Amino acid sequence: MNQTLGIIAGSGALDLFDILEARSLETPWGMPSAPPARVSLGPGDAWMLARHGRPHRIPPHRVDYRANIAAMAELGVTQIVALNAVGSIDPALRPGALVVPDQLIDYTWGRAHSFSDSAEERLEHIEFAEPFSAAVREMLITAAARADVAIHDGGCYGVTQGPRLETAAEIRRLAGDGCTLVGMTAMPEASLAREAGVAYASLCVVANPAAGLAEVPISVEEIHAVLAAAMNRVGALLGALGHE
Numbered sequence: 001m002n003q004t005l006g007i008i009a010g011s012g013a014l015d016l017f018d019i020l021e022a023r024s025l026e027t028p029w030g031m032p033s034a035p036p037a038r039v040s041l042g043p044g045d046a047w048m049l050a051r052h053g054r055p056h057r058i059p060p061h062r063v064d065y066r067a068n069i070a071a072m073a074e075l076g077v078t079q080i081v082a083l084n085a086v087g088s089i090d091p092a093l094r095p096g097a098l099v100v101p102d103q104l105i106d107y108t109w110g111r112a113h114s115f116s117d118s119a120e121e122r123l124e125h126i127e128f129a130e131p132f133s134a135a136v137r138e139m140l141i142t143a144a145a146r147a148d149v150a151i152h153d154g155g156c157y158g159v160t161q162g163p164r165l166e167t168a169a170e171i172r173r174l175a176g177d178g179c180t181l182v183g184m185t186a187m188p189e190a191s192l193a194r195e196a197g198v199a200y201a202s203l204c205v206v207a208n209p210a211a212g213l214a215e216v217p218i219s220v221e222e223i224h225a226v227l228a229a230a231m232n233r234v235g236a237l238l239g240a241l242g243h244e
C-alpha cells in the first residue's frame with residue numbers, strides 16, 4: 001500500500017523543511033490548528049501540521065485534536081509521526097534525548113477525545129493495548145540509525161492536562177505508575193489517530209528533568225533552549241524517514 005506521511009509538530013520543528021504548499025481545509029470537527037503544509041522531506045514529502053497553531057498560540061488542553069487528526073486523514077495521511085516535548089522521569093533520559101515511547105498513560109481530562117461522541121456517530125471501541133504503531137516506531141528507529149542520531153527505544157509517556165507543569169508529588173505518582181516521560185500532547189491525539197485508522201507514533205524530545213527531579217526549578221526558557229538545540233537532530237532524523 002502507498003503510504004502518505006504526516007508530521008504533527010510542536011514548536012520548533014516547523015521551520016526545518018521547505019514548504020511546497022499550504023492547504024486550508026475545514027473538517028466536520030472544525031478547523032485544524034493551522035493549514036497543513038506539504039513539506040519536502042528527503043526525496044519524498046509529508047504533510048506537516050503545527051499542533052499549537054502558527055504562530056504558536058493554542059495551549060495543549062485547547063488543541064482541537066479531532067480537527068487535526070481529521071484534517072490529516074482527509075489529506076490522505078496514513079502514517080503520523082508526532083513530535084512531543086516532554087519532561088523525563090527516568091534519570092537516564094537527559095535533556096536533549098530523543099525517545100520513541102512504546103506505552104502511555106492518559107491523565108488528561110475534559111478534552112474532546114473521541115470521534116464516537118454522539119448517538120449520530122458510529123460507536124467505536126478501538127483496541128489500544130499498544131497505543132503506538134509498531135510500523136511507525138520501527139520507521140523512526142531505522143531512520144535514526146540511518147541519520148546516525150541517537151535514540152532511546154521504548155518508554156511510557158504520562159500525558160498530563162497542563163498547561164501548568166506538575167507537582168513533585170504528581171511526578172512521584174507517575175513514576176510509581178511506570179511512566180518514564182511526562183508531557184501534555186500525546187492524548188487524545190494517539191487514540192483519535194487509531195479511531196481514524198491512521199498509524200501513529202511519537203518522537204519525544206526531552207526538554208527537562210520532571211518536577212522535583214533536579215536541584216533547580218524547571219525554567220521555561222531552558223526548556224525552549226534545549227528544544228531549539230535538539231532540532232538539528234530531529235530534522236536529520238525526519239529527513240531520513242523520506243528514504244523508505
Ligand code: HPA
Pocket residue numbers: 085086087088160165166182183184207208209210211218223
Ligand atoms: N511536564 C509536562 N510537559 C512537559 C514537560 C514537563 O516537565 N516538559 C516539556 N513538556
